[in-house]
């Protein structure tokens with residue numbers, strides 16, 4: 608009898624632990640990067656490789672539901688939805704470049720918050736672990752707008768404010784992800800490779816123009832460790848405690864009447 612009581616007490620405390628702490632966590636790693644000399648140039652050249660999202664590690668049954676690039680820490684930077692200046696041939700709609708197992712029909716892009724955020728929402732469960740995608744879209748004024756690059760076109764020299772891969776880390780742009788199990792997280796980009804303005808200017812004005820190699824880059828590594836957060840005790844937790852309490856009282860009463 609004592610052994611059985613011990614077992615039921617152990618089961619009760621395990622049930623309470625599960626109710627209080629949620630499911631055990633599962634680790635996931637998603638890496639985003641911005642790589643290249645200029646967002647608009649990348650899109651115009653049809654490379655569409657500037658922005659990358661890769662689902663590096665995670666449980667096989669978890670999918671990426673949505674991801675967001677957020678440049679709101681930069682006061683005047685924006686994803687260009689209107690085609691108002693140089694490099695707007697694709698009208699602001701992101702175009703997928705190289706990807707592994709994800710098609711354009713799997714994803715819907717939205718530009719939100721007056722151009723401050725770009726969100727990709729997965730329409731299917733295609734974005735599983737091991738898969739990645741790249742896309743291109745123009746941005747303007749990300750980073751220091753006060754350092755324009757002089758570009759010679761024919762006999763004319765125009766000032767171009769390019770947005771390099773490093774600019775996204777410099778302004779503290781954010782990357783966030785929501786997974787199919789409901790967990791989400793956010794982390795800032797950090798510069799991994801920078802290139803001097805002089806080298807960029809020399810490259811652009813070379814004949815033929817040359818991109819700096821390796822290209823400027825920022826990276827955001829998102830680690831969702833203990834995926835499920837610890838919720839506050841809920842009504843159902845208290846209900847379970849009450850039921851378990853009633854159960855053990857009934858058992859005690861039965862033990863008394865058995866005697």
Ligand SMILES: [Ca+2]
Pocket residue numbers: 647687690691692693694695745746747
């Ligand atoms: Ca533009």
Ligand SMILES: [Ca+2]
Pocket residue numbers: 646647693694745746747748768769770
């Ligand atoms: Ca631009």
Ligand SMILES: [Ca+2]
Pocket residue numbers: 681682683684748749750751752
């Ligand atoms: Ca700026």
Ligand SMILES: [Ca+2]
Pocket residue numbers: 748749750751752768769770771774
């Ligand atoms: Ca810039």
